[in-house]
Amino acid sequence: MAEIEPRWVLIVDLDRCTGCQACVVACQAENNVPTVGEHETIEGRWLHWIHIERYWEGEYPNIKARFMPVMCQQCTAAPCEPVCPVFATYHTPEGLNAQIYNRCIGTRFCGSACPYKTRTYNWLRPEFPEPLHEQLNPDVTVRSRGLIEKCTFCVQRIRRIEIEAHAQGREPVDGEIQPACVQTCPPDALVFGDLNDPSSRVSQLATSHRSFKLLGELGTDPGVIYLKGGETNV
Amino acid sequence: MSENEISLVALFEKSTDTAKAIDDLHTLGIPDDRMVVMTDVPYPEQALGRTREWSSLPYIVLAGAIVGLLIGLFLSAITPHLYRLDVGGHPPVGFPPAAVITFVFTMMAIIVSTFLGVLWEMDFPSFGPAPYHKAVTDGQLAILIEFSPDLDDKVNQVLKANQADYIGEPEMISL
Amino acid sequence: MSESEVLAYPEDSSAAEFEDRLLLAERTSSEINQAVLQPMFRTSWKFWALVIFLSLLVLWGLFAWGYLIYWGMGTAGINRPVYWGFFIATFVFWVGISHAGTMISAVLRLLKADWRRPITRGAEAMTAFALMMAGLFPFIHLGRVWKFYWMLPYPNNRLMWPNFQSPLMWDMVAIFTYFIGSTLYLYLALIPDLAMARDHTGKWRQKLYRVLSLGWRGTEAEWHKLHRALSIFSVAIIPIFLSVHSIVSWDFAVTIQPRWHSTIFAPYFVVGAIYSGLAALACILVIVRKGMQLQEFLRSEHFDALGKLVLVAGMAWVYFWFAGFIVEWYGNEPVTRELIHEEVAGSLAPLFYLQMSANLIPIVMLIFKKVRTTPWLLLVATLLVNVGMFTERVLIVVGNLQRNFMPFNWGEYSPTWVEVSIVVMTFAGFALLYTIFSRIFPYVPVWEIKEGRLRYTVRRIGRLLVPTAAEIE
Numbered sequence: 001m002a003e004i005e006p007r008w009v010l011i012v013d014l015d016r017c018t019g020c021q022a023c024v025v026a027c028q029a030e031n032n033v034p035t036v037g038e039h040e041t042i043e044g045r046w047l048h049w050i051h052i053e054r055y056w057e058g059e060y061p062n063i064k065a066r067f068m069p070v071m072c073q074q075c076t077a078a079p080c081e082p083v084c085p086v087f088a089t090y091h092t093p094e095g096l097n098a099q100i101y102n103r104c105i106g107t108r109f110c111g112s113a114c115p116y117k118t119r120t121y122n123w124l125r126p127e128f129p130e131p132l133h134e135q136l137n138p139d140v141t142v143r144s145r146g147l148i149e150k151c152t153f154c155v156q157r158i159r160r161i162e163i164e165a166h167a168q169g170r171e172p173v174d175g176e177i178q179p180a181c182v183q184t185c186p187p188d189a190l191v192f193g194d195l196n197d198p199s200s201r202v203s204q205l206a207t208s209h210r211s212f213k214l215l216g217e218l219g220t221d222p223g224v225i226y227l228k229g230g231e232t233n234v
Numbered sequence: 235m236s237e238n239e240i241s242l243v244a245l246f247e248k249s250t251d252t253a254k255a256i257d258d259l260h261t262l263g264i265p266d267d268r269m270v271v272m273t274d275v276p277y278p279e280q281a282l283g284r285t286r287e288w289s290s291l292p293y294i295v296l297a298g299a300i301v302g303l304l305i306g307l308f309l310s311a312i313t314p315h316l317y318r319l320d321v322g323g324h325p326p327v328g329f330p331p332a333a334v335i336t337f338v339f340t341m342m343a344i345i346v347s348t349f350l351g352v353l354w355e356m357d358f359p360s361f362g363p364a365p366y367h368k369a370v371t372d373g374q375l376a377i378l379i380e381f382s383p384d385l386d387d388k389v390n391q392v393l394k395a396n397q398a399d400y401i402g403e404p405e406m407i408s409l
Numbered sequence: 410m411s412e413s414e415v416l417a418y419p420e421d422s423s424a425a426e427f428e429d430r431l432l433l434a435e436r437t438s439s440e441i442n443q444a445v446l447q448p449m450f451r452t453s454w455k456f457w458a459l460v461i462f463l464s465l466l467v468l469w470g471l472f473a474w475g476y477l478i479y480w481g482m483g484t485a486g487i488n489r490p491v492y493w494g495f496f497i498a499t500f501v502f503w504v505g506i507s508h509a510g511t512m513i514s515a516v517l518r519l520l521k522a523d524w525r526r527p528i529t530r531g532a533e534a535m536t537a538f539a540l541m542m543a544g545l546f547p548f549i550h551l552g553r554v555w556k557f558y559w560m561l562p563y564p565n566n567r568l569m570w571p572n573f574q575s576p577l578m579w580d581m582v583a584i585f586t587y588f589i590g591s592t593l594y595l596y597l598a599l600i601p602d603l604a605m606a607r608d609h610t611g612k613w614r615q616k617l618y619r620v621l622s623l624g625w626r627g628t629e630a631e632w633h634k635l636h637r638a639l640s641i642f643s644v645a646i647i648p649i650f651l652s653v654h655s656i657v658s659w660d661f662a663v664t665i666q667p668r669w670h671s672t673i674f675a676p677y678f679v680v681g682a683i684y685s686g687l688a689a690l691a692c693i694l695v696i697v698r699k700g701m702q703l704q705e706f707l708r709s710e711h712f713d714a715l716g717k718l719v720l721v722a723g724m725a726w727v728y729f730w731f732a733g734f735i736v737e738w739y740g741n742e743p744v745t746r747e748l749i750h751e752e753v754a755g756s757l758a759p760l761f762y763l764q765m766s767a768n769l770i771p772i773v774m775l776i777f778k779k780v781r782t783t784p785w786l787l788l789v790a791t792l793l794v795n796v797g798m799f800t801e802r803v804l805i806v807v808g809n810l811q812r813n814f815m816p817f818n819w820g821e822y823s824p825t826w827v828e829v830s831i832v833v834m835t836f837a838g839f840a841l842l843y844t845i846f847s848r849i850f851p852y853v854p855v856w857e858i859k860e861g862r863l864r865y866t867v868r869r870i871g872r873l874l875v876p877t878a879a880e881i882e
Contacts, residue, residue, distance in 0.1 A: 044488035044820045053817035070815070077323025079665055084321075085575040086559045091320040105559055106482070106552015107577055108492035112810065113664040117490045117818035121552070123483030145481035146552025215814050218665060220322075274438060274605065275859040276632040284629060291637050309562050313570035324574060331574040335582065338652060342586040344645045349593045352638035356631050359623035366626050371605040373438020373859070 006194035007095045007223070008153055010179070011205045012069055014229030016189035017052075019067030023181035023190065024050045027071075030154060030180035032140045034126035047120045049151040050181060066229065069190075071181070072097060072118045072151035073214060074223030080110035080119065088148070095223060096153060104147035111148060115215055119150045153192070153223075154179035174200040195223075240383055243367050243404035244393045245374040252375040253282045255396035259379060262388055270378040272370045294351030295344055302343020306336035365404035378404055431527060431708055432861040433876055442609055445602075445853045448701040452848060456700075463841040470834020473827045474549060482552050484827045491810045491822040496550040497660075498802040499832045502685070503543035503839075504584065504657050505678070505798060509686025510536025510591060511650040512718075514598075515643040523864065523878060524714040526857045527706040530602075530850075531697060532690050533595040538842045539689075540588045542835040547581065549831060576663050579656045587646075587653045594642045597635065600625050601856040617849075654682045661805065667744040668737060668809045677729040681798060684722040688771070688794035691715050695788045697847055706853045709782040716781030719791065723772040748812050756821070757808050760800050767797030 027033065027049050036045055050071040057064045074097045081089050081097065088104035091097060111119040125145045128136065136142060139156040143149050158177050165172040174193050182190040193202035202225075205211065210228040213221070246252040252271070259269060266284055310332035318326060353359070370376050381389055393401050436444070477484050487494040513532035517525035548554050560571050560581055571578055604625035607618035625631060655675035662674040671677075691712065698707040737745050752761045771790040780786040807822050824832075846852075868877040 040483065043483075044490075045483060051817065053815065055817065070817075075322055079322065081321035082324050082572070082574045083576060083663065085571050085577040085581075087319045087321075087569065087572045089321075091322050093320075097322070103559070104553070105556045107550070108487075108552065109575070109577060109660075111489065111492040112666065115665055115814045117813055117815055120489060121492065122481065123488070124481040144553075145483075148552075218814075270626075271629045272627045273629070273632070274601070274627055275856060275863055276636055277629070277863075279633065282629070289634060289637055291634065291641070295641055309570070310573045313562070314573070317567075317569045319569075319572075321572065321574060328574060331579070334579045334652075334656065335573050338579065338582045338586050338649075338656075341645060341649045341652070342582070342589065345586065345590040345593060345642065345649070348638050348641045348645065349597065352597070352634050353623070355634050356623075358625075361619070361624050364624065364626060368608040370627050371438075371608045372442065 004196050005093050005095070007196045008074070008158065008177075009193065009195045009202050009206065010071075010074075010153065010182070010224045011191040011193075011202050011211075011227060012224060013189045013191070013205075013227040014066075014068060015210070015227060016187040017067050017069060017229070018187055018189075019052050019054065019065070020186060021052055022184045022186055023069060024048050024052060026180040026184035027151070029135060030137055030140070030157075031152070032128075032136050032142050033149075034122070034128060034143075035132075036124070040123065045121075045123045047122070047126075047149070049118070049120065049149070051118070068226070069181075070116060070118060070214065071224065073116055073220065074151075074153060076221035076223070077219060079113045079115060079218075079220060083109045083113045085109070096155060097150075097223075098155070099148065099150050099152060101141050101143050101147055101149060106146040106148065108148065115218055115220065119148050121148050122146060154181075239380050240386055241365060241378065241380045241404055242389065242393075242401060243365065244377045244379070244398040245367060245369050245400040246377070246396070246398055247374065248397070249277060249281065249375060251396045251398075252377065255377060255393055255398065256282055256284065258392040258396065259377075259389065262381075262385060262392065264379060264381050264385070264389075268380045270365075272366070272376040272378065274371045274373055289355065291348070291351050291355055294354070295348050298343045298347020298351070299340055301347075302340040303336060305343070306339030307332070309339065310335035363406040366407045367400075367405060368407075369400070374399065430710060430865075430876060431706060431858065432523060432865045433867065434705075438859060441855055441858060442605055444705055445851050445855050446606060446609055448703060449848050449851070451701075456844070456848070460841065460844060463837045463844070466837035467834050467841060470830050470837065473830035473834070477549070477827050477831070478554055482550075484825060486823050486825045486828055488820055488822065490813055490818050490820050491807055493550070493806050493810060494822055495803070495807075495824045495828040495832055496546050498799070498806040499835060500543050500546035500550075501657055501678070501802045501806065502799050503539045503546070503835065504654060505682035505685045505802070506689045506795075507536045507539035507543060507587070507591070507686065508650055508654060508679070508682040509690045510534070510539075511594075511646050512683055512687065513690065514594065515646045515650075518639070518643045519647075521878075522714075523861050524711050526861045527853050528690070528694060528711055528715070529598070529857060530595070530852060530854045531694055533591060533598070534843060534846050534850075535686075535690055535693060536591040537588070537595055538839050538846070539686075540584065540591060541842070542839050544584060544588060545835060547577070547584075576656065576660045580660060583649070583653045583656045587649050590642070590646045590649050594639075594646060597638055597642065598854060598857070599850060600635070601627065601632075602851040602854060605855055606851055614849075651679055654679045661809075666809060666813065667742065668748050669805075671733055671737075673729060673733045677726075677733055680722065680725045680729045681801065684719065684726045684768075685795055685798035687715065687719045687722055688791035688798075691719060691787055692791040692795065693843065695784045695791075697852065698784065701847060701852065703853065706858070712784065712787055713778065713781045716775050716787060716790075719794065720772060720775040720781075723768065723775070723794070726768065727772070744812060744814055748809055751812060752804065752808060757804060757811075760804055760808070764797050764800040764804060767793045767800065771797075 031049060033047050033049060036047055050069050053068045053070050055066045057066055076095060078097050081091055085107060086103055086105055089097065089099050089110050108121060111121060122143050122145045126143060157179060161172045161177045174197065177192060179192055182192045191201055191205060193200040195203055195206060197203060206225050208227055211225050212228060213225060271282055311327050314326040365378050367376050379389060390401060485494060510532040513525055514529040548557055551557055562571055600622055603618045603622035607615055607622050658674040658678035661669040662671055664670060694707055698704060738749055751757050771794045774780045774790045780790055811821060812819050864879050866877055867874050
């Protein structure tokens, strides 16, 4: 075992992000996220765990689109955790903000408390119309109506790699663990790794002068670190 | 109530007459615990010249409050250690949440123990037949007296002298 | 006025004025009993029509709730980011309404305010039923209501306890405590009157009252202990009622959502609760007085005093609202600024101005004694207060969730038929319970009125005859 628990972080390089939504789709496939259809989407009830938030900058015609993928920020001091009456969301020793679907009773208090609004809620009975049910991931629970879900950093992948590595008597090497979004990202804008390992790629990137944390002034200490975008984001 | 005792109920219109009658019955040698006064209004203590009853209610409530406090402390300060789950940025037991829970449980126990305590003190519920007169809830003051047969005449005299509207056997009513 | 009453105050024309006062009215004890009992037996076709109408509304609401449970929360209008909508707003409203019962009976009992006497029971019943309605919403709004018992602290098979750091746990415990407290308080004070009703009714009523009066005979010892218990209750329930609405406010204030994260929320909610609760009580009393012909007991002196309390609570509400608003407006933080803008000049402006006018106009109205003592004017004023306070709760819950730190996640909310039906169900359910209660239990606390009459005499001061209270409680 490692001497210190890992601190999993995700680096999002806004300079590289093209807003292609590949991560959204990969996440949806990996984590059995249901689709809700056009009507519910307009109501603000889409379920995908990553939002590519698009912000316009400037006035027409000098206008620029900025993309920012926002998923659960895996806060250290997570505002969502203390408010849950049934411990459906709590803090794992690895610093992950865990969501235990089976325990959730659907008060939506965590959703109201989350300053990033990254928690999604199963408003209606989730449907996986043919042939989507064929591709459900057996490693991930299919959630019922009435409970909150959110990005888990693909905890099922973390656990699988850890178990495989430990079976081989070693620690997972940097870059071995890849959440679905990281694996998919075509411009390599997403990097995942252990911040407590000083030699990891994320540790290097986190020290960049471009790095910032979303709503850092709130003091939630997120596990997602953004690298500020420059001019490439057009 | 022993077999050879007589029990009587006397109804009065006025509280002053009632108080006087009670005093006179005392001088006949009938102690307070052989008399029951029934009214439809709470009279101030000692208005009718009777000794005040000792009440253990405050102690029951105090005991209840302590139990509630302990339950509150157990739930808010002990249970988080029984199954340790961390929540973001908070210690497993924080003062403010523990204070809220402990306070509310204490108050809940005070309320419940007051209620149960007062029922216990009044020996409620008691649905069995009990000496009573329905005129009580119509504003009459009733004295229920138990005494030995040799005092019969004197008691009747005293009650009449104090303007009792009605003197008779108490109805045994299944309340 | 009968001859004997005129003779009672032969030299003074103010005798008629004393007849206006309930506790000085010349009535025998059994006349009072009958005056309270008779209206309970009078059930005209209008009464039954009302009961059926309210029952239908409740049934429709229950259907809507079933529909909500079967299909999921998506049948309500809530969405991301407005996770909480009408349900929570109505929940806060009902908890607020429940506050006046205690205000009237406990606080006024401690202060020995005699005008409370005829209205305490109505107030306590309002508390109990409003809490029942409020208590439904935490269930209604749960996504998986069939798992609600996971919030109960019992040693379950995983030996896992609920999270007592969550304000929802505080909420559950506090509301349960307040419900227990107010119901037992209502019941305890009801026992002597149930015994009275037992002695003067027959058939099923007599059986019911017999069981509920627990064998009360009105002995000195019973009165003494009852008084003792009611005193303890009066003192104990005041901190409970203050804590309940504070805790409800902390559901919002503990988050870091702008405009919710405010230290003034607890007292602001409590004051608002007292304002809306007292107004609701005045409103109900006007209606019950008309429906049950209780003009003898619910007199202008009572409406006048209650109206003054509503007025004071209203002014306190304005003060607390302003104290919260000014610092948020002045601080000018971006999200707060956007929220305030949205409220005073944006899409929520109609609701905001409805709230402000419906809360402020009654304050101006209630300054005038004419309004306080004229039932229909008082009804208008207090109904307005409740429209205003309901709107305020909607604005606090929904309005503040529509905007947040991430402009991408801003949203809008409008309720669906499911939410409206369920909210209407609780109003109908409250009215139904209250209507039935008023015909089954003595609505006016007979023994308290008799006690008050024991307390009052008329004393001569110079040329005047003055009602005087004796220190006997």
